[in-house]
Amino acid sequence: MKDTLLDTIEYKEKIIDIPLAQIDTNDLNPRKRFVDTEEDVLIESVLSKGLLNPIIVYKRKKDNRYVILDGERRYRAFKKINRKDISCHVLEKEPTELENLSLMFHIHNVREEWTDFAIAQTLVKVVYEMGKDIIKLNRQDKVELVKITSLSEYKINKYLSFYDYPDSVIKKFMESEMKEIPDKGMDPDILAEMHAPIKLIREELKDFFKKYNEEKIIDACVKKKANGIIKTNRDFRQLTKSLTAMKKGSVRKEVMFDKLESFIRDLEVTPQSIYEDTSEAIYQVDSIIKKTETLIREVQNLNLNQITKEEKSAIESNLKKLTTLLKSKLR
Numbered sequence: 001m002k003d004t005l006l007d008t009i010e011y012k013e014k015i016i017d018i019p020l021a022q023i024d025t026n027d028l029n030p031r032k033r034f035v036d037t038e039e040d041v042l043i044e045s046v047l048s049k050g051l052l053n054p055i056i057v058y059k060r061k062k063d064n065r066y067v068i069l070d071g072e073r074r075y076r077a078f079k080k081i082n083r084k085d086i087s088c089h090v091l092e093k094e095p096t097e098l099e100n101l102s103l104m105f106h107i108h109n110v111r112e113e114w115t116d117f118a119i120a121q122t123l124v125k126v127v128y129e130m131g132k133d134i135i136k137l138n139r140q141d142k143v144e145l146v147k148i149t150s151l152s153e154y155k156i157n158k159y160l161s162f163y164d165y166p167d168s169v170i171k172k173f174m175e176s177e178m179k180e181i182p183d184k185g186m187d188p189d190i191l192a193e194m195h196a197p198i199k200l201i202r203e204e205l206k207d208f209f210k211k212y213n214e215e216k217i218i219d220a221c222v223k224k225k226a227n228g229i230i231k232t233n234r235d236f237r238q239l240t241k242s243l244t245a246m247k248k249g250s251v252r253k254e255v256m257f258d259k260l261e262s263f264i265r266d267l268e269v270t271p272q273s274i275y276e277d278t279s280e281a282i283y284q285v286d287s288i289i290k291k292t293e294t295l296i297r298e299v300q301n302l303n304l305n306q307i308t309k310e311e312k313s314a315i316e317s318n319l320k321k322l323t324t325l326l327k328s329k330l331r
Contacts (some may be wrong), residue, residue, distance in 0.1 A: 042077045054087040054088050055070060056088070061092065099146075211261075
């Protein structure tokens with residue numbers, strides 16, 4: 001997809017009124033949830049101020065009907081109040097399926113009403129239209145996806161990671177997203193944050209998955225989030241740190257197995273508590289060693305001719321304090 005996007009997003013010169021009966025919704029639109037209260041607010045605006053922004057459509061060659069690229073909510077509002085036609089920007093030419101998907105991404109710039117799984121599903125369609133496999137994407141493929149979708153590479157990785165989970169997990173989150181008020185704790189970002197720890201469990205604690213599956217792990221995460229035990233999704237990164245320490249041999253696998261089991265069974269057990277019990281001290285030691293190595297290098301490179309007596313005295317005093325502290329801690 002070289003310059004086709006820019007060529008395709010050219011409009012006919014005039015905004016025209018098109019009968020609603022000649023317009024179809026777009027099957028590729030990732031937005032599937034339309035909230036009644038939001039539509040009611042839009043209807044009030046239309047009735048009092050008229051249509052402020054024309055919708056965007058293209059003409060389908062096979063049947064000469066118009067298809068919506070942007071503005072389905074406005075179109076639905078017009079139907080509810082029995083309007084006969086609606087003002088439209090019309091594209092100069094009909095886009096291909098890949099251009100269609102790309103244009104919706106760019107026009108919407110991933111607005112908030114596009115739910116996470118709606119974006120993820122559409123992203124998968126884009127990958128397939130590119131003739132690629134989501135599991136085998138290389139660096140250049142992702143660069144191309146950034147151009148096509150206007151998503152960052154981080155978000156592309158995030159949304160595609162959802163599809164590493166079993167269908168049963170994906171189904172629960174999608175059903176929650178379709179509700180006017182999603183289920184408490186069903187935050188798709190949990191899937192993104194738990195992707196790394198679950199991969200480590202799969203690779204390093206194979207026996208754990210003989211007893212528990214990914215769905216039970218994610219269910220435990222959702223419950224903790226719903227009950228306020230987990231305040232932010234970033235907390236799940238502590239599990240990655242603990243599991244990484246286990247992978248390096250610093251934490252026994254039996255210990256990690258028991259801690260993860262308690263994480264599933266006990267609502268109060270958090271990633272932070274597991275981190276503190278298993279590997280916090282290990283990371284502290286690693287940090288101290290790196291900082292002291294840096295300190296040694298800086299002292300070795302210190303040019304004494306460029307500092308005052310007071311500064312020399314302050315350095316010496318602090319080093320003595322550090323030496324005394326280390327002796328007391330390491331006894």
